[in-house]
Amino acid sequence: MTDLPILAVLPDLLAALGRRSNAVLVAPPGAGKTTAVAPALLDQHWCTGEVLVLSPRRLAARAAAERMAALAGEAAGGTYGYATRMDSRRSAATRVTVVTEGIFVARIQADPELAGISAVLFDEVHERSLDGDFGLAMALDAQGSLRPDLRLVAMSATLDGARFAALMAEDGAGAPVIESEGRSYPLALRHLGRSGDARIEDAMAAAIRRALGEAEGGVLAFLPGVAEIERTAERLATLPEDIVIHELHGSLDPAAQRAAIRPEPDGRRKLVLATSIAETSLTLDGIRIVVDSGLARRPRYDRAAGMTRLVTERASQAAVTQRAGRAARLGPGVAYRLWEEAATGGLPRFDPPEILEADLSGLVLAAALWGVGDPRDLAWLDPPPAA
Known part of the structure; x- marks a missing residue:
């Protein structure tokens, strides 16, 4: 754990979150962002509640929580837990919960204020799932109207940092972008x-x-x-x-x-x-x-x-x-x-964002539940097509 490349830039990330509410972290695969960032937030003066880490898949969510718990010498369900559609392991002592994007969408719909949550980390945002994009849009909306103290971090290996920095801008200034070097082997x-x-x-x-x-x-x-x-x-x-x-x-x-x-x-x-x-x-x-x-x-x-x-x-x-x-x-x-x-x-350069390919009837209903008549009124990296 001590030789993870991410550790070199963690002080920069913590300093950025001490000054601002949002940040963008670009770190190559193997840098350690998934398991090192959330534990580092727990002793920050502003982090008095729980940290949510969003993962695109159930398998990855469970593995990340179990890895963080193992590094802390605990079993999953103590300080570090997870919640997915099929499985959950957490307790009153849990400070970091790894959740799938769908679970987060349901949670913020039920509690727009995200009471008791100090930070939300959107991991692997480059995968651009519909739930991931929608969850970030709602979190930014909640932050702007209800929770200016809520910290939001977009994390990825192949992230277009400038676009996410502009999306997560505060007071007209883009969110700080912190980049970690990878650990490269031949x-x-x-x-x-x-x-x-x-x-x-x-x-x-x-x-x-x-x-x-x-x-x-x-x-x-x-x-x-x-x-x-x-x-x-x-x-x-x-x-x-x-x-x-x-x-x-x-x-x-x-x-x-x-x-x-x-x-x-x-x-x-x-x-x-x-x-x-x-x-x-x-x-x-x-x-x-x-x-x-x-x-x-x-x-x-x-x-x-x-x-x-x-x-x-x-x-x-x-x-x-x-x-x-x-x-x-x-x-x-x-x-x-x-x-x-x-x-x-x-080959196509990137996978197309799901929001440009999927059936969006469910998104229209979910946005209405959020209180938005037109989903395009939210902040999107790629707005949903007008049709």
Whole structure:
């Protein structure tokens, strides 16, 4: 914990929050922002209540709370707890609660003043989920009218700091932007390509076998969805017994998710087949190799049909960079990619914000519940389309 890069800029962040209500923190993956910032706030003179840390996924929320508790020599539910839709562990002693974005939206709707809350940290805001954007918009609205003392911090690895600083401006001045250096280890990229008529499961299984033979350490393989994960696992059933296969996706039970994250107790080699859930927030022990399908599955609202459907599409440049970086988070690593090197430049630069792609009928109702007739009256990084 003492060598985390984030520790070098924590004094700057604390000083900024001592003077101002809002701040933006840009820190690369592995810098330690998710688990180091919230504990550092607890002894500040203005932090007399609880600190909420927003996480985009249940798995990441639980893992972050358990990590902070472990570093403090406690069990989750003491000073550090979490609350998700499926699971909760907190008590009267809890000072830091990691919550999913949906839980925060429900909480601020029920209590716009956020009584007893001193700070809200929006982690991984670059993912630009609808709940994340809406939660920040409501928090800024509450801060402006009810809680000028409430501290708000936007945190991310690939954040457009200037845009968030302008959004969170106070008295005409943009919020201070604090940037942390990353801890970089050498990362080798190997582009394998993929035949257009090859099934993704066959190509991934072959690439994983090659990676296991060429490089050392655990393997994290990114696939678009649960069906592809299960079919790839079937094709890898004959791997040697010293390699342990784990699946990692949102529909797994918490015990199976924890097993995929923690080190193998008997020192065997770990192979994790994951969806994009493992792109950010989580540190998987022992991973030194990434195998990336280059695909992602996302919800897309079909305006003609009036319904949302899941679409498998190419991952963005930002996403594949995040994925590759998982291999070099704890030491030198290697990333195998199932596309040609020249094709990377043709990938979309970023994932589109959900607010520009989703069905917004629920947002209109939620904004009305908040007391806003037109959602565009709130502060957005990207306002919802007029239609």
